[in-house]
Amino acid sequence: MTSDTTEIALARTLQPQEVASVLTRVAEIRPRVQCLTNTVAQNLTANMLLAFGAIPSMAIHVDEVAAMAEGAGAILINIGTINAESELAIPKLLEVARDHGKPVVFDPVFVELSPLRRHIAGQVLRLPDILVRGNTTEMAALSVDLEAAKGVTRVTTGKVDRIENESASFSVAHGHPLMTRVTGIGCAAGALIAACCAVEANKAVAAAAALTAYGIAGEIAAERCRGPGSFEVELIDAVAAMDAATLAARMGT
Template sequence: MNDSLDAAQVASILARVAERRPRVHCLTNTVAQNVTANMLLAFGAVPSMASHPEEVAAVAAGAGAILINLGTISPEGERAIPKLLAVARDRGIPLVLDPVFVELSSIRLQLAEDVMRLPGVIVRGNATEMAALSPVMSGANGVLRVTTGKVDRIEGDGRVVTVSHGHELMTKVTGLGCASSALIAACLAVETDPAIAAAAALTAYGIAGEIAAERAAGPGSFAMHLIDALAGLDEAALRARMA
């Protein structure tokens, strides 16, 4: 079944994020930490990024959602992942996996497999990463596949949702893909339907990217304008781009 969202649905989820201000706990790429935190704040969510194995469970326990990003995985991060999985399982906290460069490393592949043993994980990656994980995802329990690119494709439980918003400049700034996974997690904290949550996050982010590109002189100023556009996004702006 093919689904699509309208501007009112996306705006409703954004309003819930702004009202509830869910905290997203991010075990994430050190290259992307700053941009991820800024995008979450612009979105109305609250970032936390503790990674020490001895405190990560305590910090994540009160989060609305958890993100595990494998971009710059370390021995410390590797030890923290099982503790995050236990917290997510025991407290019913939704979890997003960003399997950065999983095709390049057996360690990353094994960690991704470990994460996907948790039922209902959302996996957000590019086409290459998702292809590398395809054999594992086929046996995973309730995984939602989010493949981002020129057209984003969200697949799970016989449903397909596509999102066709964004701008090429979003590929020219380090960490913007990683930040999209965090925004999905923020929406997942307030929306019970994972596919709708992912589609809303990617639609909002993509439209903010389109707006930012019209204001920017290049990649450097684009990053600044993207934060502003995301923070200022409302239903009227969504309707103008989704008509």
């Protein structure tokens, strides 16, 4: 499509040393990411954060999420298995984010299938400067709210990931189709983006760095596996082994 080609042409890709710079800061600072995420993806999300050099925390109780979030470097909100309790915890997390200037990544899983999720997403998107990561269907279902959101960074993942906000536009053409055949891989991407936002104030750069490293790890894992089960194992190993030399070699510059 012409318009797509134009937009991709305008979007730039990060240089290997830009990606490496963000990853190095994550490994050095070891930010804790407070994840309110779905119970399907919690384990993989925590393992990806650890492989990345970050620290996961997964509190959900309404009486402690604020305390857990206050000392965290970033906050992830993922509504994949939203329940009555996590629904009440979300406003607490948004309040901490607002009061303490914490970066927030929001993942509107299956928002197109549920009026409840659309309602919750509408509330979350009132927080300025939020980063939203979704697939094309999820982002389309939220288009009106995204238009109205102040300072939002839109991260649409797919064959080519697209990252856009008021001041920047990036595209990431790394990854592998197997990344859509293992549950929680997309959800864990949101957590890695959050870890990068904890160490890089430019949210578009943070997201592009996370998705570039993750996509390259996916390519490496795909070469080594023989199905989605071994792919997941290899992906964690490849994320943990990611370094500047691998980035440079795989990004071809």
